[in-house]
């Protein structure tokens with residue numbers, strides 16, 4: 001009789017424990033912010049926090065070191081230089097402009113600079129300063145924060161453009 005009571009207690013404790021664990025795992029899985037490496041507050045909506053993958057988080061770090069001065073309106077040091085430039089560079093989250101550009105075009109203009117791609121010479125070449133992986137991570141960050149949001153091309157081949 002006593003033995004049975006103990007078995008029941010043990011069962012209840014084990015089941016409760018298992019249920020607890022499962023519940024915990026579900027919460028972590030359900031909320032991408034809990035598993036993100038970093039986050040970025042949506043530039044167009046302060047209530048919206050965007051979770052960043054490891055690669056996107058690396059891109060964010062590089063963006064705030066190299067690009068923020070011309071591709072954002074506010075910088076860690078105050079207002080940016082952006083509005084003084086002609087043509088005015090697109091904000092990095094400008095999906096209306098950048099969503100239409102392929103990853104390869106973005107990689108090329110950041111690596112080679114504006115002149116090489118028929119754009120303003122005010123866009124510096126970063127090929128000697130940043131690795132291809134680092135440049136790809138900035139592009140990944142741009143895609144993550146894009147408004148309207150970025151949809152990757154449906155076919156792998158369609159990302160290559162002659163632009």
Ligand code: HEC
Pocket residue numbers: 063066067068069070071085086087088089090097098101106109110114119120122123124126138139
């Ligand atoms: C000194 C200012 C400056 C800095 C710093 C700078 N850019 Fe630019 N960027 C520009 C200008 C100016 C353009 C060209 C706009 C045009 O010709 O329409 C441009 C263009 C671009 C474009 C192409 C946009 C398009 O519509 O074709 C991308 C992508 C870009 N920059 C990304 C970056 C990244 C990533 C960094 C940092 C690694 C960076 N830029 C740093 C000024 C800058």
